[in-house]
Amino acid sequence: MKIVYFYQYFSTPKGAWGTRVYEFAKEWVKAGHEVTVVSSVYSKSDIKAKRLIEDQYFEGVHVKVLNVRIDNKQSFLKRIWSFIAYSVLSCYYALTLKADVVIASSGPITVGLPGLIARYIRKRKLVFETRDLWPEGAIELGIIKNRTIKSFAYWFEKKCYLASSHIVTLSPGMTQNIKRRFNLTKVTDVTNAANISLFSNPVSFDASYVKAKKYAVYTGNIGMVNNSYWLFEAARYLKQIGRDDIVILLIGEGQQREELEQKAKEEGISNFIRLGLMPKSELVGYVQNAVASLVPLKGTPVLDTSSPNKFFESLAAGVPVIQNTQGWMKDFLLKHEVGYTLNPNDPEELANKLIWMADNPEIINEMGHRALSTAKEFFDKDYLANKMLNVLEEVHGSK
Helix, strand or coil: CEEEEECCCCCCCCCCCCCHHHHHHHHHHHCCCEEEEEEEEECCCCCCCCCCEEEEEECCEEEEEEEEEECCCCCHHHHHHHHHHHHHHHHHHHHHCCCCEEEEEECCHHHHHHHHHHHHCCCCEEEEEECCCCCHHHHHCCCCCCHHHHHHHHHHHHHHHHHCCEEEECCHHHHHHHHHHHCCCCEEECCCCECHHHHHCCCCCCHHHCCCCEEEEEECCCCCCCCHHHHHHHHHHHHHCCCCCEEEEEECCCCCHHHHHHHHHHHCCCCEEEECCCCHHHHHHHHHCCCEEEECCCCCHHHHHCCCHHHHHHHHCCCCEEECCCCHHHHHHHHHCCEEECCCCCHHHHHHHHHHHHHCHHHHHHHHHHHHHHHHHHCEHHHHHHHHHHHHHHHHHCC
16 A cells, blocks of 8 residues: 555654654554655654755655644744645645555644545545544634634534544544544544553663652643643642652643743742653653653543543553543543542642652552553554554555
8 A cells, every 4th residue: 555644743763752653654664555754844853854845764654844843832823824834735745646545644633634635636545533633622722712713623624524534533532522523433543552662661861850759750742731830839739748859850842831940940849840852762761760650631621532642651661640631541540540530720639649659659569560561452552553554454445
């Protein structure tokens, strides 16, 4: 099969971003398929470009790099412009690249445009990959407020789904949402994957940042959607009650990074520490040695369907997860006893849970062993790459 994958955020393990598309695509290449990924330049990725368009290759995966920069710290209008620019440039490749199956990976929903061009003008078979529920998420979070834009976005979302031979989602919650709202049946969830060998093999790390204290780690974007103030307020409470021996360590960047660092400095919250972006290979040690991995999100229903990379990577590292959504992750943690779900609006609850975890290492170690076992069973990258490939082969073989 010739597979063309429209995805804006391609990264390898040398970057500080999820590697799902890289991991899947290289396995498909090993299986004898041709894969071309059309990507832009994301600030957290290791992919760079000097010219407007560059051809790059990674373990047999052909990546068309469109030199359109995307950064979470960009203004709303700048990010919208980046999405549109990538989408319009990608349409050329929707028309010109040979493909048996085209994958359009959203969000943002604008990635659907080259998918629709390939489907209706070139008669390609389209698989729509829903990474998050655009535009529902952006509307629920108040990012999109204009009524006309809302209506258009919902219309465009429906067009993308109905044009697809199959829809792949990143969580069971997304699958249920789409089936319910659009009365569709060909919807399969293929969650984000965990690189078991990378995250489960012990590696050294620089412990000087936490000064040998016990810590909970958060990796990723520092911003409103990720409920970053919840972490700061928990660190502040730990400091107030004399348990600043427990550190909350953030590794990442984002819109609220500077203001939170400034507040921590002004208030002397020394147990709230941030490190910058780092490659996966360097990140692993920090995750492996944490008391808990934090997967916070803003308390809103659409985020209950989320499928964050850090959730899977934490389990693969053998580390219990603390998260605060009310969807499939809550059910998974409860069923397999590999973490806890807390109130997204109660930082004292988070602080008290971390105290208990830090003071009960034997119980937490047992939980960590179960976490790794469940990651191997449900979230191995090779298993999930093959699961999605089966969907593509079914679509390719259908009339």
